[in-house]
Amino acid sequence: MGRLFQPFTQIDSSLARQYAGTGLGLALVRRLAELHGGGVAVESAPGRGSRFSLTLPWREPPEAGPLEPLLAGRTFLVVEDNPVNQRSLGDMLRARGGQVVVAADGSQALELAVALRPDLILMDILLPELDGLEVTRRLRARPEFARTPILVVTALALPGDQERCRAAGATAYLTKPFASRALLLALEHALTP
């Protein structure tokens, strides 16, 4: 039992062993459990069976932070062509009470922005139809979008990209991949008068 959780270990290590695999499964389980602050244990009786227990800490969710009231009830336009990013951004905002509408390309973004007048726009740059820089410029050209926060969230992270986004009218700039905390701070900053 002492060897069970060691990597590359199988109890039957003969060449004609009965079970396939590299002997990593339980080592990974233990490592992941420990990284979460928990652990894994085993009890076993010959001829009767084995019981594995996985323990993970559970914490009370933190009190609503100052961000929840800031995001709750606001309308967000998420301009993003990648379905995975659409979903993760949308989930993050909805979990804090935001209302989310997604535009999957540049022309849809313009249409939805004009129709919805969102409180904040999250703008991807690499998009089908019109790119996010052009969408940002066209929105800024309309008086009703002079002050709407436009937060660029992009994989473009070359020198000069941030300046190009700001020159097009972006309020703030965040590169992918981002930590959710970084996004929340940027939202807080953009929505605080």
Ligand code: MN
């Ligand atoms: Mn994109």
